[in-house]
Amino acid sequence: MTIIEKIFxxxxxxxxxxxxxxxxxxxxxxxxxxxxxxxxxxxQSYFDNNKVFDSKKVVITFDLHIPARDExxxxxxxxxxxxxxxxxxxxxxxxxxxxxxxxxxxxxVRPGDVVVGTDSHMNLLGGIGVAGFGMxxxxxxGAMFKGRAWFRVPTTIKVIVNGGxxxxxxxxxxxxxxxxxxxxxxxLNRAIEFYGETIERMNLEQRITIASMVTEMSGDIGFIxxxxxxxxxxxxxxxxxxxxxxxxxxYEAVYEFSVTQLEPQIACPxxxxxxxxxxxxxxxxxxxxxxxxxxxxxFEDLKAASLLLKGKKVKxxxxxxxVPATMAVAQKALTEGxxxxxxxxxxxxxxxxxxxxxxxxxxxxxxxxxxxSTSNRNFIGxxxxxxxxxxASPATAAATAxxxxxxxxxxx
Amino acid sequence: MIIKGxxxxxxxxxxxxxxxxxxxxxxxxxxxxxxxxxxxxxxxEEFRKDLRSGDIIVAGKNFGCGSSxxxxxxxxxxxxxxxxxAQSFARIFRRNAVNIGLPIIxxxxxxxxxxxxxxxxxxxTGVIENLTSKKVYSGTPxxxxxxxxxxxxxxxxxxxxAR
Ligand code: SF4
Numbered sequence: 001m002t003i004i005e006k007i008f009x010x011x012x013x014x015x016x017x018x019x020x021x022x023x024x025x026x027x028x029x030x031x032x033x034x035x036x037x038x039x040x041x042x043x044q045s046y047f048d049n050n051k052v053f054d055s056k057k058v059v060i061t062f063d064l065h066i067p068a069r070d071e072x073x074x075x076x077x078x079x080x081x082x083x084x085x086x087x088x089x090x091x092x093x094x095x096x097x098x099x100x101x102x103x104x105x106x107x108x109v110r111p112g113d114v115v116v117g118t119d120s121h122m123n124l125l126g127g128i129g130v131a132g133f134g135m136x137x138x139x140x141x142g143a144m145f146k147g148r149a150w151f152r153v154p155t156t157i158k159v160i161v162n163g164g165x166x167x168x169x170x171x172x173x174x175x176x177x178x179x180x181x182x183x184x185x186x187x188l189n190r191a192i193e194f195y196g197e198t199i200e201r202m203n204l205e206q207r208i209t210i211a212s213m214v215t216e217m218s219g220d221i222g223f224i225x226x227x228x229x230x231x232x233x234x235x236x237x238x239x240x241x242x243x244x245x246x247x248x249x250x251y252e253a254v255y256e257f258s259v260t261q262l263e264p265q266i267a268c269p270x271x272x273x274x275x276x277x278x279x280x281x282x283x284x285x286x287x288x289x290x291x292x293x294x295x296x297x298x299f300e301d302l303k304a305a306s307l308l309l310k311g312k313k314v315k316x317x318x319x320x321x322x323v324p325a326t327m328a329v330a331q332k333a334l335t336e337g338x339x340x341x342x343x344x345x346x347x348x349x350x351x352x353x354x355x356x357x358x359x360x361x362x363x364x365x366x367x368x369x370x371x372x373s374t375s376n377r378n379f380i381g382x383x384x385x386x387x388x389x390x391x392a393s394p395a396t397a398a399a400t401a402x403x404x405x406x407x408x409x410x411x412x
Numbered sequence: 413m414i415i416k417g418x419x420x421x422x423x424x425x426x427x428x429x430x431x432x433x434x435x436x437x438x439x440x441x442x443x444x445x446x447x448x449x450x451x452x453x454x455x456x457e458e459f460r461k462d463l464r465s466g467d468i469i470v471a472g473k474n475f476g477c478g479s480s481x482x483x484x485x486x487x488x489x490x491x492x493x494x495x496x497x498a499q500s501f502a503r504i505f506r507r508n509a510v511n512i513g514l515p516i517i518x519x520x521x522x523x524x525x526x527x528x529x530x531x532x533x534x535x536x537t538g539v540i541e542n543l544t545s546k547k548v549y550s551g552t553p554x555x556x557x558x559x560x561x562x563x564x565x566x567x568x569x570x571x572x573x574a575r
Contacts (some may be wrong), residue, residue, distance in 0.1 A: 021557040041440070046568040120480065136482045138511040142567045146574075150557055150567075189503060218503070277433070 055149030061099030097326030245320030297325030316403030476505020
């Protein structure tokens with residue numbers, strides 16, 4: 001069995017095969033400030049004030065419009081606070097950060113768990129071997145009531161990545177390269193398992209970066225089996241049996257890539273698979289640079305940017321916006337002197353959260369403006385009508401902010 | 413479950429913005445949402461004026477691609493559409509349709525079906541009869557689990573009854 005087959009077999013209580021439709025028991029149900037209010041309304045209209053299936057397994061995170069940007073959002077957030085009190089479920093208010101990262105930091109998920117939530121990138125949890133799925137409001141309302149959700153068991157494809165990475169080439173470049181090869185529907189209705197020395201050497205944040213962009217390939221989930229160090233880092237003492245694929249597991253396809261020659265990559269407007277070498281588009285003038293999001297907002301990401309920004313200034317006329325994924329990341333960035341570097345360089349550093357990943361957040365672009373972002377999507381109109389968004393690594397983003405034009409960090 | 417109705421024919425890749433334009437996302441009242449069903453398509457005017465409750469949509473491949481908005485299937489269902497037949501559905505649209513109790517079925521040979529024809533669909537067996545042309549087709553029915561949820565009128569009703 002593949003990893004997803006193993007996890008779904010446990011969660012459904014039956015041995016499953018690809019194509020089966022199953023009910024899986026859920027280990028955690030997450031909703032957020034955006035989407036969550038509609039989940040609560042749906043929930044209450046069907047189930048009144050009935051208790052959720054398990055108050056310890058429902059979590060609310062505020063990560064999108066934080067602190068509340070207008071009255072409607074403020075009212076929605078209060079609706080969730082009230083629901084949390086009534087149902088006695090945990091709520092991580094505006095001073096926490098991105099939900100998926102919070103539940104990892106808080107030890108609320110362990111490898112092999114099945115987790116559902118209202119965000120499209122719940123599947124970044126696959127980076128630590130957790131089966132995370134983003135779903136609609138009806139699904140989450142039902143999940144909260146029953147503690148179960150229905151799934152179609154996907155087939156699995158295997159992606160093997162080998163080779164050492166050049167300086168300034170990291171996890172984001174690797175996943176952009178894979179996206180280029182597989183395309184935005186390359187993993188449709190499928191799970192991915194990532195293997196190979198390049199992946200196995202990766203630390204927690206790099207694994208999350210890889211897993212998060214399985215969404216952009218339309219995949220259900222992408223798994224990286226945690227190493228002993230990852231488990232230790234997470235403070236988890238989990239038996240990995242349930243999340244290691246069997247040697248005779250069946251894969252629909254196997255892709256093998258070598259990344260020794262890989263250069264810094266960049267996804268050009270308006271599709272995450274429109275990927276080129278950074279040098280091919282170097283010199284394009286930018287108006288704004290964003291470093292953050294669930295894909296690249298962790299400490300190692302900020303650190304990579306700080307190494308380039310140290311003692312430098314952001315090009316005049318360019319706005320650099322940096323947003324840590326969580327408060328713990330921000331704290332560490334503070335004690336390690338990163339804020340000093342960022343603020344001296346002229347960056348705007350805001351409170352932890354999703355920030356410039358989607359419309360509705362401060363930092364939106366004017367028509368025709370160009371931004372290099374470390375986030376995961378660059379669909380047309382997502383960050384302002386007529387805006388041009390490029391996706392790249394924190395190092396490429398930092399180099400670009402300093403130069404004011406798209407810049408390969410090796411050429412800084 | 414047998415569904416009989418008049419056809420509205422649409423092409424390939426009808427995305428969620430065509431089914432339900434993003435500018436109406438703030439609406440929460442379902443009867444209000446219904447007024448904007450298919451408003452982003454080139455048949456918006458006609459659809460709004462001539463739609464009868466019980467009508468059926470027949471479309472090409474990848475129906476409902478785009479965003480995950482549940483408003484898309486909700487608006488179609490509330491507008492009175494009894495079933496959507498398509499060559500294929502986008503994953504999230506399919507899931508959302510099942511969850512809100514909008515019957516859907518996949519069928520390859522939609523080419524011969526004309527706008528305005530009357531179809532009779534057996535959701536369990538997948539047998540689709542064109543009562544106008546007298547031709548019979550076989551569609552791919554949904555899984556048993558999806559059918560149960562659709563028949564219950566959607567996921568939340570299904571779960572409520574199951575408790
Ligand atoms: S950063 Fe964007 S994709 Fe990631 S969790 Fe937040 S809204 Fe979702």
